[in-house]
Amino acid sequence: MNIAKVIVNEQSSIRVDAQNKLYFDPFNLPDEPQNADIVFITHEHYDHFSPKDILKASNEKTIFVVPQSMKHTICKKCDVPMERVYPMVGGQTALIAGLPIQAVAAYNINKPFHPRSNGWLGYVTEVEGSKLYVCGDTDDTTEARAVKCDIVCVPIGGTYTMDAREAASFVNSIRPRIAVPVHYGAVVGKPSDADTFEKLVYKNIPVCRKLFF
Numbered sequence: 001m002n003i004a005k006v007i008v009n010e011q012s013s014i015r016v017d018a019q020n021k022l023y024f025d026p027f028n029l030p031d032e033p034q035n036a037d038i039v040f041i042t043h044e045h046y047d048h049f050s051p052k053d054i055l056k057a058s059n060e061k062t063i064f065v066v067p068q069s070m071k072h073t074i075c076k077k078c079d080v081p082m083e084r085v086y087p088m089v090g091g092q093t094a095l096i097a098g099l100p101i102q103a104v105a106a107y108n109i110n111k112p113f114h115p116r117s118n119g120w121l122g123y124v125t126e127v128e129g130s131k132l133y134v135c136g137d138t139d140d141t142t143e144a145r146a147v148k149c150d151i152v153c154v155p156i157g158g159t160y161t162m163d164a165r166e167a168a169s170f171v172n173s174i175r176p177r178i179a180v181p182v183h184y185g186a187v188v189g190k191p192s193d194a195d196t197f198e199k200l201v202y203k204n205i206p207v208c209r210k211l212f213f
Helices: 051-057 069-080 166-174 195-199
Strands: 006-008 014-015 021-024 036-040 063-067 085-088 094-097 099-105 119-126 130-134 151-155 178-183
Touching: 006 151, 006 178, 021 119, 051 069, 063 069, 069 085, 085 094, 151 166, 166 178, 166 195, 178 195
Parallel strands: 021 036, 036 063, 063 085, 130 151, 151 178
Antiparallel strands: 006 014, 014 021, 094 099, 099 119, 119 130
């Protein structure tokens, strides 16, 4: 997959412009494309689960992939019928709309913001022959380090997730083909965190900075 097809908006709001249009945690969308084939939600915090932005991205055929704990929340707050919702738990795999999807537990180790018990997630999916891992809000966990991927979208802003140094160590461990820093420069983290991250990531792993919708 061409990395130009992975487009980062704000925070962890990501769009993948492939054969299927994929949105991860749509937030502060600049327009109303309503072209999503699948919307992935990692967890319930407002900058990841934004009903108004979900409605901007989705249409009457959009499929929603969410943590098991959110299956009723998304139906209620976004007026989505349950038959279009695919709840998942960490470690689960599924084939959804022809795409292989793996759910990865996303949680904090030494912070209270994303408890493991909430069952929140990151996702791995295969797009045009490349495995894309969108980490969600997580620390450097055993489950995250076990993922094999070509492209990783990793949070670097600290406070609620890995900071830039921790994220670089994580990326150097899993050795993707390309690393995309997210979750910085807006709600949390400084734009310069991406500079720190890029300096610490192995030189043979290109770092692709955010591109805006």
